[in-house]
Amino acid sequence: MKFISYIAGLSIYAASVAALPSLNLPDFDPLTEYAKLLKMCKEDLNRNTYVAVRYAGPDNYKTFAFEECYPYKIDGTLAQMAVFCKSATCYNNP
Numbered sequence: 001m002k003f004i005s006y007i008a009g010l011s012i013y014a015a016s017v018a019a020l021p022s023l024n025l026p027d028f029d030p031l032t033e034y035a036k037l038l039k040m041c042k043e044d045l046n047r048n049t050y051v052a053v054r055y056a057g058p059d060n061y062k063t064f065a066f067e068e069c070y071p072y073k074i075d076g077t078l079a080q081m082a083v084f085c086k087s088a089t090c091y092n093n094p
Contacts, residue, residue, distance in 0.1 A: 028054075033081055037061070041085035050086040053079050 047065035069090030
């Protein structure tokens with residue numbers, strides 16, 4: 001009886017694992033991108049930059065200064081990763 005319960009448990013577990021949705025993994029190396037975005041954020045000396053953002057697409061990076069809230073989407077392209085180098089709070093971003 002114990003063996004049948006064990007097999008039944010494995011069957012339920014296997015079915016639940018098979019039903020999981022596919023993972024949405026990034027098509028880039030997050031550690032490499034983090035270092036690149038942090039460097040961009042800290043080296044933008046002309047503005048009071050607080051965040052560097054990677055948007056979807058090839059070589060699609062942008063920095064934002066204080067008094068600007070960074071948009072989560074630009075022309076239909078979603079932000080994939082953001083690195084803050086200074087504290088900031090935005091109140092007008094939906």
